[in-house]
Amino acid sequence: MFTVRTPRVVAARRLHRRRDRDETGRFLAEGPQAVREAVQAGVVAELFATAEAVRRYPELTGDASLVDDAAMQALADTVQPQGLVAVCRQRDVPLATVLAARPRLIAVCVDIRDPGNAGTVLRTADAAGATAVVFAGDVVDPYNGKAVRSSAGSLFHVDVVRARDAAATVAALRAAGVQTLAADGYGDADLFDLDAELARPTAWLFGSEAHGLPKDLEADRRVRVPLYGGAESLNLAAAAAVCLYSSAKALRSV
Amino acid sequence: MFTVRTPRVVAARRLHRRRDRDETGRFLAEGPQAVREAVQAGVVAELFATAEAVRRYPELTGDASLVDDAAMQALADTVQPQGLVAVCRQRDVPLATVLAARPRLIAVCVDIRDPGNAGTVLRTADAAGATAVVFAGDVVDPYNGKAVRSSAGSLFHVDVVRARDAAATVAALRAAGVQTLAADGYGDADLFDLDAELARPTAWLFGSEAHGLPKDLEADRRVRVPLYGGAESLNLAAAAAVCLYSSAKALRSV
Known part of the structure; x- marks a missing residue:
């Protein structure tokens, strides 16, 4: 029928x-x-x-x-x-549940507005071995149709956490012994100088396409992907890929 | 008036x-x-x-x-x-001119169809220090409006080369002493095992979103970005970012 x-x-x-x-x-x-x-x-x-x-x-x-x-x-x-x-x-998981499993790699999307970017970060984080992706602040819905499609199935592989407050998320991560690295084009630390640190349990924070991360968000470090040519910045998906895979490589060797 | x-x-x-x-x-x-x-x-x-x-x-x-x-x-x-x-x-440059400058890093887009991806590869290649991006095969026009926008200015920073034939491009690169690394999800080499090789002059080859690189394209190596989670693949822009920045890091240390 x-x-x-x-x-x-x-x-x-x-x-x-x-x-x-x-x-x-x-x-x-x-x-x-x-x-x-x-x-x-x-x-x-x-x-x-x-x-x-x-x-x-x-x-x-x-x-x-x-x-x-x-x-x-x-x-x-x-x-x-x-x-x-x-x-x-929807399969949201509380942050506390994620942290109880002693994660080695997490991605945190703060204020990201584009569903395609949200889905791409999910996919890349999954590929790099992250076990959870947190969506915090004034952020796109990860269950938006375009986000689901862009994630190419990874929405179903990783733990999805939704958090109102990015600062409280950072505090909870830190309390659980997970260092917080803010991807920031103007960060004072060069990603390529961080090898030993990257082998520690890490949450990468990625901010909005237009404005980056909130200035008052107190991550452990603000880390820039170095720029060697004339480009002024990387787009969000590319920066996330470079950061998450730098951690994946460092974590593999420990 | x-x-x-x-x-x-x-x-x-x-x-x-x-x-x-x-x-x-x-x-x-x-x-x-x-x-x-x-x-x-x-x-x-x-x-x-x-x-x-x-x-x-x-x-x-x-x-x-x-x-x-x-x-x-x-x-x-x-x-x-x-x-x-x-x-x-348009500011196309012949491949021979690019090669005469003894490049250390080049990106080659083969059969890429999406203008947003073409622009993103231009932007990421520029950021990673690549001095030229080659567009070969049945490939999108890098001067397409969306490609220009996605490149965020990088179209004006790097040398743009247009080549009909991907195989001839690979042969010319090799003859100039530039190794060709094909980004391939099924490649037999793991990107993270290549450190010393990545410090050599390199052209990364990226294939179409749907079909990857032509099977008969004879690159020096077929290299996969390792996948640690449940994701079956990375999208083109993410894979290109990881590959190009792995070379950027290796080249910085020589």
Whole structure:
């Protein structure tokens, strides 16, 4: 039986809005890759699939609600969701839980506004071996559709922490013995001079695309990625990649 | 005197199309930052400015053609060009010229399709101290408006080389004593095991977002950025940042 704009489709569709995601604690994941990761993470509350997708992905769609192409288009954020949209449970973890596991590498996004950047930091942090990504301050919703897509599944691999207050996050990290390194183009420490320090448990703090980190945020160090050519700065995703992988390399050798 | 859709505005506006950029050897740069870099690089052929921009940027607009807001909107790619659009001369350099300067670090974009990625690689390569970026194969136009914006001025700092044939580029690099390292998620060499090699003159090869580098491209090494978490890969911009900065660090110490 085909489900065309049933109440469940209408309710799921509302999850494109942040308010509805915040209220319900749910979000949408589109396409076979993201849905597969969501299934493996055990967070799928409901799955919508077209008949074509049921044929192509039988291993994923056993419990799917069948929808027609019009309903799929209404559900999907992208032009080609390949016939699969999952309603997922948000999987936020308290910072205390993350810290109890004695993490070696964490990324903290403060005031980041672009969902593509949030997703890219999730993906890069996961790749570099970070076990958690904290979203603090006036920050984009990591469950935004574009953030989910940009994370390429990493949203389902790392612990996602949401914190109102960036300063309280830094204090909690420090109290747990995790050093806080602020990525800052004007920082007084050169990333490439930090080798020994990078082998300690570390949280990297990344600030907003336009304004960087809050000036009054008291990290242990303000660290700059050195600039050798004429560029005035790196973009957020590139700076995060260089910082997180510098830690990954130092941590590998201990 | 205001210029509203004069023949010069109409001609400049055509430069949003690749065919017209290729035919004329010109391209557009928008906004005060890009225009300032273009002026410093000595490549501005013509500058259009609104009256407001002439007031705000007198140091840039001495020779500007005054246009009204409607003409500026027609010229600009972005919603807020801040009243400045420059017609610039493309500044391609032959690979032989680049090689004659005995470069230590080069980036080569092969088959990259997304202009934002092309611009980001230009910016990151510049920051890491690369002196040239080669665009080879079936590759996006680095003078595309979005590429120019994403490069954040770096298009005007590094030598831009355009090469039809990626294999011929690799051969020319090798003949000049520049090792070619292919960034490849399935590469047999781990980036973090290469320290001594990275201190040699190097060209990093980056492939398309969807398909990576051509399988038959014979680089000296195929190098993977190690993945420590659950992520299956890094995105192009992140991988390029990690690779180029690994070389920057190794080259700094020699």
